[in-house]
Amino acid sequence: MIARNSRNRERTNLMKNAALIFALTLLGTGIGVTYADDYPEGCVSCHVGDTAKPAAAYRLDLQLAKLGHGKGGERTEEIPTGCYRCHASSGEGAAGALGPYIHVVHFQGEKNPFLKKYGGDCSSCHRMDPSNWQAVAKSGKRNWGLSVGGVKTGD
Amino acid sequence: MKDRIRVLWAAVIVSLVAFAGIAVADDFSEGCVSCHVEKIGDVDFRLNTLLEQIGHRKVERLKQIPRDCGRCHTSDPEEEGNFTAMIHEIHFDVPKINLFVNRFDGACIHCHAVNTETGEAGLKNGPKNW
Numbered sequence: 001m002i003a004r005n006s007r008n009r010e011r012t013n014l015m016k017n018a019a020l021i022f023a024l025t026l027l028g029t030g031i032g033v034t035y036a037d038d039y040p041e042g043c044v045s046c047h048v049g050d051t052a053k054p055a056a057a058y059r060l061d062l063q064l065a066k067l068g069h070g071k072g073g074e075r076t077e078e079i080p081t082g083c084y085r086c087h088a089s090s091g092e093g094a095a096g097a098l099g100p101y102i103h104v105v106h107f108q109g110e111k112n113p114f115l116k117k118y119g120g121d122c123s124s125c126h127r128m129d130p131s132n133w134q135a136v137a138k139s140g141k142r143n144w145g146l147s148v149g150g151v152k153t154g155d
Numbered sequence: 156m157k158d159r160i161r162v163l164w165a166a167v168i169v170s171l172v173a174f175a176g177i178a179v180a181d182d183f184s185e186g187c188v189s190c191h192v193e194k195i196g197d198v199d200f201r202l203n204t205l206l207e208q209i210g211h212r213k214v215e216r217l218k219q220i221p222r223d224c225g226r227c228h229t230s231d232p233e234e235e236g237n238f239t240a241m242i243h244e245i246h247f248d249v250p251k252i253n254l255f256v257n258r259f260d261g262a263c264i265h266c267h268a269v270n271t272e273t274g275e276a277g278l279k280n281g282p283k284n285w
Contacts, residue, residue, distance in 0.1 A: 100274030104273075107269045107271045122262075122263035130248070
Protein backbone atom coordinates (compact mmCIF):
# COMPACT_ATOMS: atom_id res chain seq x y z
CA MET A 1 0.00 0.00 0.00
CA ILE A 2 2.78 2.42 1.00
CA ALA A 3 4.80 1.42 -2.03
CA ARG A 4 1.82 1.99 -4.33
CA ASN A 5 1.19 5.46 -2.82
CA SER A 6 4.83 6.30 -3.31
CA ARG A 7 4.72 5.19 -6.99
CA ASN A 8 1.55 7.22 -7.59
CA ARG A 9 3.15 10.29 -6.03
CA GLU A 10 6.24 9.84 -8.19
CA ARG A 11 4.10 9.46 -11.31
CA THR A 12 2.13 12.60 -10.45
CA ASN A 13 5.37 14.55 -9.99
CA LEU A 14 6.61 13.27 -13.34
CA MET A 15 3.48 14.42 -15.11
CA LYS A 16 3.74 17.82 -13.44
CA ASN A 17 7.38 18.16 -14.56
CA ALA A 18 6.51 17.18 -18.13
CA ALA A 19 3.60 19.64 -18.24
CA LEU A 20 5.86 22.36 -16.84
CA ILE A 21 8.55 21.78 -19.52
CA PHE A 22 5.91 21.91 -22.26
CA ALA A 23 4.21 25.01 -20.85
CA LEU A 24 7.50 26.88 -20.38
CA THR A 25 8.61 26.04 -23.92
CA LEU A 26 5.34 27.31 -25.42
CA LEU A 27 5.39 30.39 -23.21
CA GLY A 28 9.00 31.21 -24.09
CA THR A 29 8.39 30.65 -27.79
CA GLY A 30 5.22 32.73 -27.79
CA ILE A 31 6.80 35.65 -25.99
CA GLY A 32 9.80 35.62 -28.29
CA VAL A 33 7.74 35.55 -31.47
CA THR A 34 5.20 38.13 -30.40
CA TYR A 35 6.94 40.82 -28.42
CA ALA A 36 10.73 40.65 -28.24
CA ASP A 37 12.85 42.53 -30.74
CA ASP A 38 16.31 41.09 -30.42
CA TYR A 39 17.40 42.87 -33.62
CA PRO A 40 16.21 46.48 -33.34
CA GLU A 41 18.84 47.70 -35.81
CA GLY A 42 18.40 44.92 -38.36
CA CYS A 43 21.55 43.75 -40.17
CA VAL A 44 24.07 45.04 -37.62
CA SER A 45 22.12 43.61 -34.69
CA CYS A 46 22.55 40.10 -36.07
CA HIS A 47 25.83 40.23 -38.01
CA VAL A 48 28.17 40.86 -35.08
CA GLY A 49 30.77 38.07 -35.18
CA ASP A 50 34.39 38.54 -36.28
CA THR A 51 34.90 34.90 -37.25
CA ALA A 52 33.68 33.28 -40.46
CA LYS A 53 31.61 30.75 -38.52
CA PRO A 54 28.78 30.88 -37.85
CA ALA A 55 28.40 32.62 -41.22
CA ALA A 56 24.92 33.81 -40.31
CA ALA A 57 26.37 36.14 -37.68
CA TYR A 58 29.57 37.13 -39.55
CA ARG A 59 30.13 40.90 -39.57
CA LEU A 60 29.12 42.43 -42.90
CA ASP A 61 32.36 44.28 -43.66
CA LEU A 62 34.24 40.97 -43.30
CA GLN A 63 31.69 39.08 -45.39
CA LEU A 64 31.85 41.70 -48.14
CA ALA A 65 35.67 41.68 -48.17
CA LYS A 66 35.59 37.90 -48.52
CA LEU A 67 33.22 38.24 -51.48
CA GLY A 68 35.49 40.79 -53.15
CA HIS A 69 33.02 43.67 -52.69
CA GLY A 70 34.45 47.19 -53.22
CA LYS A 71 35.55 49.41 -50.34
CA GLY A 72 32.29 51.35 -50.56
CA GLY A 73 30.70 48.78 -48.30
CA GLU A 74 33.24 49.31 -45.54
CA ARG A 75 32.84 53.10 -45.74
CA THR A 76 29.06 53.01 -45.52
CA GLU A 77 27.90 54.43 -42.18
CA GLU A 78 24.24 53.50 -41.93
CA ILE A 79 23.39 49.88 -42.72
CA PRO A 80 21.54 49.08 -44.94
CA THR A 81 20.26 52.60 -45.72
CA GLY A 82 23.66 53.74 -46.98
CA CYS A 83 23.89 50.70 -49.26
CA TYR A 84 21.06 52.16 -51.35
CA ARG A 85 23.48 54.76 -52.79
CA CYS A 86 24.56 52.01 -55.18
CA HIS A 87 21.93 49.34 -54.57
CA ALA A 88 18.83 51.49 -55.12
CA SER A 89 15.48 49.79 -54.50
CA SER A 90 14.32 50.98 -57.92
CA GLY A 91 17.01 48.83 -59.51
CA GLU A 92 18.35 51.91 -61.28
CA GLY A 93 21.46 52.38 -59.12
CA ALA A 94 25.07 51.60 -60.04
CA ALA A 95 24.50 48.07 -58.68
CA GLY A 96 21.42 45.86 -58.48
CA ALA A 97 18.59 46.44 -56.01
CA LEU A 98 19.53 45.27 -52.52
CA GLY A 99 16.18 43.84 -51.39
CA PRO A 100 15.83 40.89 -53.78
CA TYR A 101 19.49 39.95 -53.34
CA ILE A 102 19.22 39.95 -49.54
CA HIS A 103 16.00 37.93 -49.72
CA VAL A 104 17.67 35.24 -51.82
CA VAL A 105 20.61 35.08 -49.41
CA HIS A 106 18.28 34.68 -46.44
CA PHE A 107 15.54 32.47 -47.88
CA GLN A 108 17.11 30.18 -50.47
CA GLY A 109 17.75 26.57 -49.47
CA GLU A 110 16.01 24.45 -46.87
CA LYS A 111 19.09 24.50 -44.65
CA ASN A 112 19.41 28.26 -44.77
CA PRO A 113 20.36 29.37 -41.23
CA PHE A 114 17.97 32.32 -41.38
CA LEU A 115 15.11 29.89 -41.96
CA LYS A 116 16.32 27.18 -39.63
CA LYS A 117 17.62 29.22 -36.74
CA TYR A 118 15.61 32.43 -37.00
CA GLY A 119 12.35 31.09 -38.42
CA GLY A 120 12.59 33.27 -41.55
CA ASP A 121 11.06 36.00 -39.45
CA CYS A 122 10.67 39.17 -41.56
CA SER A 123 10.53 41.32 -38.44
CA SER A 124 14.18 40.54 -37.75
CA CYS A 125 15.07 42.92 -40.60
CA HIS A 126 11.86 44.89 -41.21
CA ARG A 127 9.50 46.94 -39.10
CA MET A 128 6.17 48.60 -39.70
CA ASP A 129 6.30 52.40 -39.91
CA PRO A 130 3.06 53.57 -38.28
CA SER A 131 3.37 57.05 -39.81
CA ASN A 132 2.45 55.72 -43.26
CA TRP A 133 1.90 51.99 -42.56
CA GLN A 134 4.60 50.88 -44.96
CA ALA A 135 7.04 48.10 -44.07
CA VAL A 136 10.62 49.39 -44.01
CA ALA A 137 14.06 47.90 -43.44
CA LYS A 138 15.45 48.49 -39.96
CA SER A 139 18.68 50.41 -39.97
CA GLY A 140 21.68 50.94 -37.69
CA LYS A 141 25.21 52.35 -37.53
CA ARG A 142 27.93 50.12 -38.99
CA ASN A 143 29.56 47.96 -36.31
CA TRP A 144 33.11 48.08 -37.67
CA GLY A 145 35.93 50.61 -37.93
CA LEU A 146 37.62 51.73 -41.16
CA SER A 147 40.92 50.12 -42.14
CA VAL A 148 43.64 50.48 -44.74
CA GLY A 149 45.48 47.31 -45.68
CA GLY A 150 43.94 45.54 -42.70
CA VAL A 151 45.08 48.27 -40.27
CA LYS A 152 42.32 50.11 -38.45
CA THR A 153 42.40 53.84 -39.21
CA GLY A 154 39.18 55.20 -37.74
CA ASP A 155 35.64 54.59 -36.53
CA MET B 156 13.08 5.35 -13.42
CA LYS B 157 12.46 4.20 -17.02
CA ASP B 158 8.98 5.75 -16.82
CA ARG B 159 10.49 9.01 -15.71
CA ILE B 160 12.94 9.12 -18.63
CA ARG B 161 10.21 8.19 -21.13
CA VAL B 162 7.84 10.91 -19.88
CA LEU B 163 10.54 13.58 -19.88
CA TRP B 164 11.67 12.61 -23.40
CA ALA B 165 8.07 12.78 -24.59
CA ALA B 166 7.71 16.27 -23.11
CA VAL B 167 10.91 17.47 -24.77
CA ILE B 168 9.91 16.00 -28.17
CA VAL B 169 6.38 17.47 -28.04
CA SER B 170 7.89 20.86 -27.11
CA LEU B 171 10.34 20.73 -30.03
CA VAL B 172 7.60 19.75 -32.47
CA ALA B 173 5.46 22.64 -31.24
CA PHE B 174 8.36 25.05 -31.81
CA ALA B 175 9.11 23.63 -35.27
CA GLY B 176 5.45 24.09 -36.19
CA ILE B 177 5.59 27.79 -35.37
CA ALA B 178 8.84 28.19 -37.29
CA VAL B 179 8.07 26.50 -40.60
CA ALA B 180 4.37 25.71 -41.09
CA ASP B 181 2.33 27.73 -43.58
CA ASP B 182 -1.26 27.49 -42.46
CA PHE B 183 -2.29 30.40 -44.68
CA SER B 184 -0.93 29.46 -48.08
CA GLU B 185 -3.50 31.58 -49.96
CA GLY B 186 -3.19 34.64 -47.76
CA CYS B 187 -6.40 36.59 -47.02
CA VAL B 188 -8.85 33.81 -47.89
CA SER B 189 -6.91 31.21 -45.89
CA CYS B 190 -7.51 33.18 -42.71
CA HIS B 191 -10.81 34.94 -43.42
CA VAL B 192 -13.03 31.85 -43.54
CA GLU B 193 -16.72 31.23 -42.99
CA LYS B 194 -16.57 29.77 -39.52
CA ILE B 195 -14.42 31.08 -36.73
CA GLY B 196 -16.53 30.01 -33.81
CA ASP B 197 -19.92 31.48 -34.68
CA VAL B 198 -18.49 34.34 -36.69
CA ASP B 199 -18.57 34.54 -40.47
CA PHE B 200 -15.10 36.01 -40.96
CA ARG B 201 -15.11 36.01 -44.78
CA LEU B 202 -14.12 39.27 -46.41
CA ASN B 203 -17.36 39.72 -48.35
CA THR B 204 -19.28 39.59 -45.06
CA LEU B 205 -16.92 41.95 -43.23
CA LEU B 206 -16.92 44.39 -46.13
CA GLU B 207 -20.70 44.37 -46.34
CA GLN B 208 -20.85 45.27 -42.65
CA ILE B 209 -18.80 48.42 -43.25
CA GLY B 210 -20.85 49.46 -46.28
CA HIS B 211 -18.33 48.47 -48.97
CA ARG B 212 -19.80 47.98 -52.43
CA LYS B 213 -20.46 44.39 -53.55
CA VAL B 214 -17.37 42.28 -54.11
CA GLU B 215 -19.12 39.33 -55.79
CA ARG B 216 -17.32 39.80 -59.08
CA LEU B 217 -13.82 39.53 -57.71
CA LYS B 218 -12.06 36.27 -58.44
CA GLN B 219 -8.58 36.37 -56.95
CA ILE B 220 -8.05 37.95 -53.52
CA PRO B 221 -6.36 40.37 -52.99
CA ARG B 222 -5.11 40.66 -56.59
CA ASP B 223 -8.46 41.83 -57.96
CA CYS B 224 -8.87 44.43 -55.20
CA GLY B 225 -6.20 46.28 -57.14
CA ARG B 226 -8.76 47.12 -59.82
CA CYS B 227 -9.99 49.95 -57.58
CA HIS B 228 -7.42 50.22 -54.77
CA THR B 229 -4.00 51.63 -55.54
CA SER B 230 -0.91 50.28 -53.80
CA ASP B 231 1.16 53.37 -54.60
CA PRO B 232 2.64 54.23 -51.19
CA GLU B 233 2.62 57.93 -52.11
CA GLU B 234 -1.17 57.97 -52.45
CA GLU B 235 -3.37 58.77 -49.47
CA GLY B 236 -5.29 55.71 -48.25
CA ASN B 237 -3.41 53.28 -50.44
CA PHE B 238 -4.37 49.62 -50.10
CA THR B 239 -1.08 48.54 -48.53
CA ALA B 240 -1.29 51.17 -45.80
CA MET B 241 -4.93 50.39 -45.12
CA ILE B 242 -4.38 46.64 -44.74
CA HIS B 243 -1.25 47.14 -42.63
CA GLU B 244 -3.05 49.57 -40.34
CA ILE B 245 -5.95 47.18 -39.83
CA HIS B 246 -3.56 44.36 -38.97
CA PHE B 247 -1.00 46.24 -36.87
CA ASP B 248 -2.63 49.27 -35.26
CA VAL B 249 -3.14 49.20 -31.47
CA PRO B 250 -0.99 46.09 -31.11
CA LYS B 251 -2.02 45.37 -27.53
CA ILE B 252 -5.54 44.45 -28.60
CA ASN B 253 -4.98 43.69 -32.28
CA LEU B 254 -5.98 40.09 -33.04
CA PHE B 255 -3.45 39.72 -35.87
CA VAL B 256 -0.59 40.81 -33.60
CA ASN B 257 -1.66 38.90 -30.52
CA ARG B 258 -3.04 35.71 -31.98
CA PHE B 259 -1.09 35.45 -35.23
CA ASP B 260 2.20 37.00 -34.08
CA GLY B 261 1.91 39.80 -36.65
CA ALA B 262 3.78 37.46 -38.98
CA CYS B 263 4.27 38.92 -42.47
CA ILE B 264 4.43 35.43 -44.00
CA HIS B 265 0.74 34.87 -43.38
CA CYS B 266 0.00 37.34 -46.20
CA HIS B 267 3.32 37.66 -48.05
CA ALA B 268 5.68 35.22 -49.75
CA VAL B 269 9.25 35.49 -51.00
CA ASN B 270 10.23 34.03 -54.36
CA THR B 271 13.45 32.29 -53.39
CA GLU B 272 14.79 32.39 -56.97
CA THR B 273 14.31 36.09 -57.68
CA GLY B 274 14.15 37.37 -54.11
CA GLU B 275 11.02 39.38 -54.89
CA ALA B 276 8.57 39.64 -52.00
CA GLY B 277 4.92 39.63 -52.98
CA LEU B 278 1.41 38.94 -51.84
CA LYS B 279 -0.11 35.50 -51.55
CA ASN B 280 -3.32 35.13 -53.54
CA GLY B 281 -6.26 32.79 -53.56
CA PRO B 282 -9.72 32.38 -55.18
CA LYS B 283 -12.55 34.11 -53.34
CA ASN B 284 -14.28 31.89 -50.78
CA TRP B 285 -17.80 33.28 -51.20
